[in-house]
Amino acid sequence: MLTYFALTFAISWGGLLLAIGGPGAIWRFNEQFEMLLPRMILVLLAGPSVSGVLLTGICDGKTGLRKYLSRLLKWRVGAGWYAAALLTAPLLFMAVLVPLSLSQPMFIPGIFTSDDKASHLLAGLATGLAAGIFEELGWTGFAIPRLRQRYSVLATGLIVGFLWAVWHLLPAFWLGFASGTIKGALTLASYLFDPFLFLVTFRVLMVWVYDRTESLLVGMLMHFSLTASSRILIPLGIAGGELIVFDLVWAAALWLIVAVVVVANRRQLTQQPLSR
Numbered sequence: 001m002l003t004y005f006a007l008t009f010a011i012s013w014g015g016l017l018l019a020i021g022g023p024g025a026i027w028r029f030n031e032q033f034e035m036l037l038p039r040m041i042l043v044l045l046a047g048p049s050v051s052g053v054l055l056t057g058i059c060d061g062k063t064g065l066r067k068y069l070s071r072l073l074k075w076r077v078g079a080g081w082y083a084a085a086l087l088t089a090p091l092l093f094m095a096v097l098v099p100l101s102l103s104q105p106m107f108i109p110g111i112f113t114s115d116d117k118a119s120h121l122l123a124g125l126a127t128g129l130a131a132g133i134f135e136e137l138g139w140t141g142f143a144i145p146r147l148r149q150r151y152s153v154l155a156t157g158l159i160v161g162f163l164w165a166v167w168h169l170l171p172a173f174w175l176g177f178a179s180g181t182i183k184g185a186l187t188l189a190s191y192l193f194d195p196f197l198f199l200v201t202f203r204v205l206m207v208w209v210y211d212r213t214e215s216l217l218v219g220m221l222m223h224f225s226l227t228a229s230s231r232i233l234i235p236l237g238i239a240g241g242e243l244i245v246f247d248l249v250w251a252a253a254l255w256l257i258v259a260v261v262v263v264a265n266r267r268q269l270t271q272q273p274l275s276r
Helices: 002-020 023-027 033-073 079-103 117-136 139-147 153-178 185-213 216-233 240-264
Strands: none
Touching (some): 023 153, 033 117, 033 139, 079 240, 117 216, 139 153, 153 185
16 A cells, blocks of 8 residues: 555655756746646546555566456446445535635636637536546546555545545645645645645545445546536635635535435444454
């Protein structure tokens, strides 16, 4: 597991730094931001995907790769799990943003305020598809099944969710500085806390869905839904105090959902497996 996480960060962060021109380029505005963005996304996604497939082959050999492929192609799961994977994120976004937008127009979902709604929608779907497929080749394909051999659903979700959030920090800061979005201490703080408030608890739900389906495909769809929904629905230009408010409400709503799931499933999320 340590090798997987180290290799994932080395490929993603190392590749990002090479792609943008070195560590110093993180902290300054870049007029070539739009040109560098596709390159940055490619090297970032290579981290979890390459590490997950490579280490599966090294650790488990051909047998492990066949099992990996079977989990990737497993689609015969109940319709309810597809609904949970695809609808949790967009419904939660709307449940958070609609009440907030009634008092503050800045929280109106981005798709409604975009000047080019078709392009905004397509960009969100494309980003979600790329992130869902390539990131989950590693996070759900390799890391989660191994951590579940030792830890509960809740602990596994928190471990992977925390590292997943840390993994987003460097690209988030580059995106903010290079595009000129980060201005002032409050905006900088919002970029620092956003991945942890936004991602960690959602990963707990992702681990729970995977644990009940053992389908890597469903895990990819759930990640796709989260990323696509965030790109499509998060208010345009949100940063600083507004972003922190959104993240806090989002995190509180997610923890409420996790609590409901824990109660509904009794101790399933917090019970450590003896073997798997």
